[in-house]
Amino acid sequence: MxxxxxxxxxxxxxxxxxxxxxxADAAQANADDGGPARVVVWARRPxxxxxxxxxxxxxxxxxxxxxxxNVHATSDAREALSEADIVVLAVPAQTLRAQLRQVAExxxxxxxVVSLMKGLERESDxxxxxxxxxxxxxDPSRVAVVSGPNLAMExxxxxxxxxxxxxxxxEVAAWIAAAASAPYFRPYTNSDVxxxxxxxxxxxxxxxxxxxxxxxxxxxxxxxxxxxxxxAETTRLASALGGRIETxxxxxxxxxxxxxxxxxxxxxxxxxxxxxxxxxxxxxxxSMTQTxxxxxxxxxxxxxxxxxxxxxxxxxxxxAVLDGRLSTTNMARQLLGRDLKSEQDHRNESDDE
Numbered sequence: 522m523x524x525x526x527x528x529x530x531x532x533x534x535x536x537x538x539x540x541x542x543x544x545a546d547a548a549q550a551n552a553d554d555g556g557p558a559r560v561v562v563w564a565r566r567p568x569x570x571x572x573x574x575x576x577x578x579x580x581x582x583x584x585x586x587x588x589x590x591n592v593h594a595t596s597d598a599r600e601a602l603s604e605a606d607i608v609v610l611a612v613p614a615q616t617l618r619a620q621l622r623q624v625a626e627x628x629x630x631x632x633x634v635v636s637l638m639k640g641l642e643r644e645s646d647x648x649x650x651x652x653x654x655x656x657x658x659x660d661p662s663r664v665a666v667v668s669g670p671n672l673a674m675e676x677x678x679x680x681x682x683x684x685x686x687x688x689x690x691x692e693v694a695a696w697i698a699a700a701a702s703a704p705y706f707r708p709y710t711n712s713d714v715x716x717x718x719x720x721x722x723x724x725x726x727x728x729x730x731x732x733x734x735x736x737x738x739x740x741x742x743x744x745x746x747x748x749x750x751x752x753a754e755t756t757r758l759a760s761a762l763g764g765r766i767e768t769x770x771x772x773x774x775x776x777x778x779x780x781x782x783x784x785x786x787x788x789x790x791x792x793x794x795x796x797x798x799x800x801x802x803x804x805x806x807x808s809m810t811q812t813x814x815x816x817x818x819x820x821x822x823x824x825x826x827x828x829x830x831x832x833x834x835x836x837x838x839x840x841a842v843l844d845g846r847l848s849t850t851n852m853a854r855q856l857l858g859r860d861l862k863s864e865q866d867h868r869n870e871s872d873d874e
Contacts, residue, residue: 614640736797
């Protein structure tokens with residue numbers, strides 16, 4: 522597969538803009554005689570598109586970061602998608618299906634689509650790659666996902682980071698990884714799309730729980746316990762859906778979980794901390810400028826777990842808090858008051874006698 526000449530990123534938030542920078546820096550570092558690939562960002566707001574195009578900045582989401590000269594922007598979806606070899610999707614998970622319906626007619630039929638989103642669609646419980654394949658009528662071999670410990674601002678500052686590109690077609694995964702291989706960004710490849718996506722989805726819910734513990738003033742022992750048991754929950758669900766256990770021990774599982782639960786840059790940890798400080802879910806949403814996907818996806822994760830007979834006590838507790846059925850203080854008591862069992866017992870309680 523030849524190097525892409527045009528890459529389009531739909532979504533000008535912090536991660537979409539950061540990944541556009543990664544792609545542009547990679548294109549410059551690996552440019553052939555034809556020059557670096559052109560990276561075009563589609564922004565919903567014309568003012569954001571104008572700032573990126575004219576000043577090579579996106580102050581609302583990446584304050585202080587200068588974007589490469591080969592990053593361009595437009596608020597015209599047809600213009601953005603025209604002749605794109607790779608289309609990267611970086612929009613809120615719950616808006617994806619509606620946005621795809623608006624732009625599907627402009628999408629080049631030969632393009633490979635890449636998802637940066639870490640959420641489950643409510644109502645359908647569909648992963649983002651499943652929504653993409655369904656709405657665009659694409660074979661899974663033309664849809665890839667990127668996940669891992671990817672805090673946008675750290676990457677925008679060019680702090681060394683590793684990530685994972687997953688696709689059923691390993692050649693396509695390698696092609697996308699090559700296009701995103703910047704001096705400070707190292708993508709590994711994986712064919713386990715289910716495992717990579719589920720790691721990125723469930724860690725947002727676990728980060729809410731860790732943030733709640735933080736907001737209540739609990740210490741590192743408590744948070745480490747939630748992270749560790751949260752990884753066990755994630756692994757159980759991913760495995761039940763066909764994901765590989767070893768994926769959960771890698772960048773898209775443990776790596777992403779630790780980064781999201783530990784960093785003050787994490788939107789989901791921040792949202793959880795505010796909940797732990799006794800803000801209501803509505804107050805948390807109104808106080809944040811960006812989406813905390815865990816608050817949107819938690820119900821879908823729990824519904825998917827129940828459909829597959831998978832026990833997820835931390836997720837259940839988070840959903841109860843979001844629904845107002847459980848206080849954050851009682852959440853901790855509920856988790857610690859569960860029946861004693863072996864740490865190595867990976868069976869669901871529903872399977873116990």
